[in-house]
Amino acid sequence: MAVNGTRPHTIVGILEHKAALEKLPSSIRPEVILVKTPEDLQRCDALVIPGGESTTIALLARLSGVLEPLKEFAKTKPVWGTCAGAILLSQAVENAKKGGQELLGVMDITIARNGWGSQVESFEAPLEVDGLRNPEQPFTGVFIRAPVVLKLNPSSTSPPIKVIAKLSPELLPPSLSSPDHSDEPKIFVALRQGLHFLTTFHPELTEDNRFHEYFVRECVLSSKKPQC
Numbered sequence: 609m610a611v612n613g614t615r616p617h618t619i620v621g622i623l624e625h626k627a628a629l630e631k632l633p634s635s636i637r638p639e640v641i642l643v644k645t646p647e648d649l650q651r652c653d654a655l656v657i658p659g660g661e662s663t664t665i666a667l668l669a670r671l672s673g674v675l676e677p678l679k680e681f682a683k684t685k686p687v688w689g690t691c692a693g694a695i696l697l698s699q700a701v702e703n704a705k706k707g708g709q710e711l712l713g714v715m716d717i718t719i720a721r722n723g724w725g726s727q728v729e730s731f732e733a734p735l736e737v738d739g740l741r742n743p744e745q746p747f748t749g750v751f752i753r754a755p756v757v758l759k760l761n762p763s764s765t766s767p768p769i770k771v772i773a774k775l776s777p778e779l780l781p782p783s784l785s786s787p788d789h790s791d792e793p794k795i796f797v798a799l800r801q802g803l804h805f806l807t808t809f810h811p812e813l814t815e816d817n818r819f820h821e822y823f824v825r826e827c828v829l830s831s832k833k834p835q836c
């Protein structure tokens with residue numbers, strides 16, 4: 609399911625996310641609805657926030673009355689944010705537009721909007737996907753004016769932050785790579801913390817739906833299993 613919008617550059621990948629989720633094996637395939645109102649959100653037990661323009665997505669969510677229910681939803685339910693959606697899940701953002709950026713703040717990270725700089729605003733790169741099914745098979749990451757993870761700020765009371773996919777450090781542009789090899793957070797492009805999951809790229813724009821499978825299996829279905 610996804611927060612919907614009207615202009616193509618404002619929101620990216622809604623129908624592709626829906627199609628990728630609907631292609632999952634029938635044993636884990638969710639029913640997918642598009643979320644436009646608080647009533648739609650109430651019907652969901654998990655949410656995918658797509659890419660696009662994070663400030664505008666937050667504004668549209670506010671105008672449609674979804675923002676406050678979404679903040680409550682995200683505290684207790686599985687949410688996956690792709691690209692702009694990843695920004696919304698973060699605790700802090702750098703490079704926010706004038707006027708600030710609304711955040712759901714459920715993942716303990718600091719992220720930079722448009723972190724790749726102008727030459728490399730959009731690119732594709734093979735990712736190391738240790739956290740996925742068939743990890744030996746790289747995943748093609750599609751990065752579109754993508755954010756960059758700057759810091760992990762885990763607290764002692766929140767679930768650990770797990771790295772699900774990384775870029776190779778050689779792919780970092782010179783403006784981001786550090787001579788002292790402290791590239792680590794910047795090469796992290798898929799992170800999971802408890803029920804929450806972010807990818808700074810667009811898995812829904814490829815035919816490979818392993819990230820969709822990961823979210824459903826690990827964040828959605830495993831959260832429904834009784835805890836011992």
Ligand SMILES: NC(=O)CC[C@H](N)C(=O)O
Pocket residue numbers: 620658659660661662663690691692693695721722752753754755
């Ligand atoms: N592809 C995307 O979602 C781009 C994110 C966009 N640069 C933003 O800030 O919000």
